[in-house]
Amino acid sequence: MAKNMRELVTKGYDEGKYDKVYARKNTKLEAFEKYMCDELISRTKKGSKILDLGCGVGLPHDGYFVKNKFSLTGVDISKKHIEQAKKNVKAKYFVGDFFSVKGKFDAIVSFYAIFHIPRKEHKQLLKHIHSMLKKEGHILITLGVEDMKCDVSKDFVGAPMAWSSYTVEKNKKLITDAGFEILIAAEDYRTEKHLWILARKKWLI
Numbered sequence: 001m002a003k004n005m006r007e008l009v010t011k012g013y014d015e016g017k018y019d020k021v022y023a024r025k026n027t028k029l030e031a032f033e034k035y036m037c038d039e040l041i042s043r044t045k046k047g048s049k050i051l052d053l054g055c056g057v058g059l060p061h062d063g064y065f066v067k068n069k070f071s072l073t074g075v076d077i078s079k080k081h082i083e084q085a086k087k088n089v090k091a092k093y094f095v096g097d098f099f100s101v102k103g104k105f106d107a108i109v110s111f112y113a114i115f116h117i118p119r120k121e122h123k124q125l126l127k128h129i130h131s132m133l134k135k136e137g138h139i140l141i142t143l144g145v146e147d148m149k150c151d152v153s154k155d156f157v158g159a160p161m162a163w164s165s166y167t168v169e170k171n172k173k174l175i176t177d178a179g180f181e182i183l184i185a186a187e188d189y190r191t192e193k194h195l196w197i198l199a200r201k202k203w204l205i
């Protein structure tokens with residue numbers, strides 16, 4: 001299933017119309033997103049390195065971080081999205097899976113993306129993220145809120161798509177168990193349902 005889900009998601013973003021229907025054209029964040037990104041920015045030294053997992057076309061989030069003088073690296077499994085991100089934002093972009101990234105970063109972000117890998121891999125991904133964070137680094141990520149092993153849509157803006165998630169409580173436990181101290185956990189029900197987490201890498205685990 002893990003391989004199939006990745007293939008389905010990659011094809012969905014490469015062949016569907018997400019970039020035309022959903023992806024935004026500038027760095028303007030909605031008020032809630034801006035609040036959360038600013039909470040991360042206020043804890044992260046200007047000029048330091050931020051990694052965006054599942055960066056999409058780079059807008060609005062990466063553009064916002066670059067505008068705020070951070071050095072941004074973005075990775076996305078969709079070749080189409082990375083081609084657009086390279087045109088949209090002055091950052092380092094490459095095509096790859098979340099797990100393909102190596103290096104150390106001051107902060108790691110991921111918006112509306114982690115729920116596209118099977119939930120049984122979320123624990124391992126959080127540990128991988130933890131290993132790539134420098135001491136005192138922060139994460140700002142979104143996860144799902146529902147107990148959903150795998151939900152498939154035959155037509156998500158023009159192509160099949162799949163999602164997988166745990167409940168809010170289970171997600172918080174996974175994050176804490178991976179070695180993070182949760183600073184903000186916010187359930188976001190603006191249009192879809194997302195759990196936003198701002199957390200700090202613990203000094204000792």
Ligand SMILES: C[S@@+](CC[C@H](N)C(=O)[O-])C[C@H]1O[C@@H](n2cnc3c(N)ncnc32)[C@H](O)[C@@H]1O
Pocket residue numbers: 006009010013023024053054055056057059060061075076077078081096097098099110111112113116117
């Ligand atoms: C809903 S879009 C969100 C894009 C962007 N973060 C944003 O906020 O606009 C989800 C993104 O995650 C990417 N993605 C999904 N699974 C991935 C994986 N295993 N590794 C890397 N990127 C992945 C997709 O290609 C897509 O660009």
